[in-house]
Amino acid sequence: MRASEEQLxxxxxxxxxxxxxAYTALLGALVPLLRSFFGRRLRGAADDVEDLVQxxxxxxxxxxxxxxxxxxxxxWAYAVARYKMIDQFRRTRHMVQIEGLEEIxxxxxxxxxxxxxxxxxxxxxxxxxxxxxxxRDTKVDGLSVMEAAQAAGLSEADVKVSVNRGLKTLAAxxxxxx
Amino acid sequence: MQTDxxxxxxxxxxxxxxxxxxxxxxxxxxxxxxxxxxxAIAAALGFRPDLGPAMQAxxxxxxxxxTLSLGIGAIAATLHLARPDAxxxxxxxxxxxxxxxxxxxxxxxxxxTPVDGWxxxxxxxxxxxxxMMVASLSVPLFVGLLWAFRRLAPTxxxxxxxxxxxxxxxxxxxLYGLHCPEASATFVLTWYTLGMVLATLxxxxxxxxxxxx
Numbered sequence: 001m002r003a004s005e006e007q008l009x010x011x012x013x014x015x016x017x018x019x020x021x022a023y024t025a026l027l028g029a030l031v032p033l034l035r036s037f038f039g040r041r042l043r044g045a046a047d048d049v050e051d052l053v054q055x056x057x058x059x060x061x062x063x064x065x066x067x068x069x070x071x072x073x074x075x076w077a078y079a080v081a082r083y084k085m086i087d088q089f090r091r092t093r094h095m096v097q098i099e100g101l102e103e104i105x106x107x108x109x110x111x112x113x114x115x116x117x118x119x120x121x122x123x124x125x126x127x128x129x130x131x132x133x134x135x136r137d138t139k140v141d142g143l144s145v146m147e148a149a150q151a152a153g154l155s156e157a158d159v160k161v162s163v164n165r166g167l168k169t170l171a172a173x174x175x176x177x178x
Numbered sequence: 179m180q181t182d183x184x185x186x187x188x189x190x191x192x193x194x195x196x197x198x199x200x201x202x203x204x205x206x207x208x209x210x211x212x213x214x215x216x217x218a219i220a221a222a223l224g225f226r227p228d229l230g231p232a233m234q235a236x237x238x239x240x241x242x243x244x245t246l247s248l249g250i251g252a253i254a255a256t257l258h259l260a261r262p263d264a265x266x267x268x269x270x271x272x273x274x275x276x277x278x279x280x281x282x283x284x285x286x287x288x289x290x291t292p293v294d295g296w297x298x299x300x301x302x303x304x305x306x307x308x309x310m311m312v313a314s315l316s317v318p319l320f321v322g323l324l325w326a327f328r329r330l331a332p333t334x335x336x337x338x339x340x341x342x343x344x345x346x347x348x349x350x351x352x353l354y355g356l357h358c359p360e361a362s363a364t365f366v367l368t369w370y371t372l373g374m375v376l377a378t379l380x381x382x383x384x385x386x387x388x389x390x391x
Contacts, residue, residue, distance in 0.1 A: 018194035027185040054184050059391065061188045063331040065199030066261045079262035083333045087390065129390065153328045157187040 003029040009073040016064060027057055030077060037081050052088060054165070056081045062158060091128060123170055131166030134159045139167075200260050203326040204253065208349060211322030215315045215353050223311075223357040237361035240283065242352060244366060247276040248374065249348030252341050256323065259338040260330035267337075273344075277371065283363040302360040305369050311358075312351045312373025313380070319346035320381065324388050332389050339385015340378050347377025 003011075008029060014022025034056055038049040059080050067076050120140060124132035130152075137148035138159065145163075149156045196202060219225070232238045251273045258264050291299060302308075323342040332338035351370045360366065 015192055016195045018192060020189050020192045023192040024185060024189040027188060031181055031185070050181065054181055057181070057184060057188060059331070061191070063262070063329060063391065065195045065203065065329055066331045068261065069197070071263065076261075076263045079333065080331060083262055083331070083391075153325070155191045157191045161184060161187060 002032070005072060005074050008077075012064075012067060012073050013069055016067070016069070027060075030057065030060070033074075033077070034081055037078060038085065041085060048088070051165075052081070052084055054161075055088070056084045058158060058161060059084055062154065123173070124166075126173065127166045127169060128162075130154075131162045131169070134162035135166045135170075138163055200257055200330060203329055204257055204260065204323065207322035207324075207326030208253070208319060208345070209322075210325075211319035211346065212349060212353065214318035214322075215350055216356075218315060218318070219353055219357050225356050226359045228359070229356060232359070235361075237363075238355065240280075240363060241355045241366050241370070244276050244280050245348050245351040245355065245370065245374075248273060249345060249352060251276075252345035252348055255341040256338065256345050259332050259334060259341055260327065262331040262333050264333070277367075280363055280367050284367045287363050296364075299362040299364045300368060302362060302365045302369075304358065304360060305365065308354075308358065308360070308365075308369035309373040309376060312347060312354050312370060313376035315354055316343070316346040316350035316373075316377040316380075319349050320377070322346075327389050328391075331391065335386040335389045336382055337385075338389055339381040339383075341381070342385070342389075343378040343381020344374060346381075347374035350377065 008026060011022040011026035011029070015026055031053060034053045035049060038052045042048050042052075056077075060077060063080065067073065120136075124135060127135070133152060134148060134154075137143045137151065138145060143151065145156050145159050149159045152159065154162075226232060255267055255270060255273075258267055287299060288296060320343060323346060327338075327342070351374055354370075354373075360369075
């Protein structure tokens, strides 16, 4: 059964006040809503749908302060979902332009970077900026998860999730699936 | 990662979020940037020596009325655009009002002055520096806003960047007024406005890149 707008809003406000149970209920109830939201728009691509559902849940989490308690909740959540979907389209389109990458890197002052660094940049360039930064901070620059989270202004969970998801994507790409 | 694990991770991180978190965050960002800008003015330029008496005269408040009203309008627009479900900003044209009023003030000033006094009104003593100062002093404020936006959710990035740029430009111009002794409306209309336009353009250019989330 789908939760009503009123119920979701109550859970959301509970979550904003620090009630972890209400918040868990909210996120759980959002999953089917988001799956059908993206499913209708992406017809079939199940992996993409699940990726977007997770991205949206994370965005809803980090940006939950932008929800105004006096306004409809579902409209807000769908606005986040819509943005994430458009962002995904933009990103996949950008990933095609891999040929220009060296110029982009040089133009951004990477010309002194060593060859290994270039390879890492090339690989990370295909990820979302957030995932790339999380991996770079924790796996290349050697920060702890806590330090990386503080530096990026994110939660530790968020950084861990970004690293995991980014590494998964990289592994798939190195195996030639991506 | 499974979606259920993700939910567990996120729920474990459900710290309370204060009411008016958007306003609070933008306020903190602007205030921190403003402190840096103010310190830069104090250290590198110095406040105008006649600041006390000047604050009791009309030109100072004309400048502040202009830059502050633009700043308040741009901050309101920035707050609005920071929410993903923001409706269209229908009142954005109101930002043209302060410009229109100052234009009228400049016109009446020029009419009252003989033509050979116009260059003086228009260029003052510092026209070569003023715009660049306003634009560069807006950078700390803009950085403060970029920090604030890390937890905000703009969906129209270019417009949000423009309004953040204008907000920082107008705040920077307001603070620069503590240093700059120019008193003519024509001067402010040209060079302050140019500085704020530069700050806005900067926001338009970097908005889509730095406001993504």
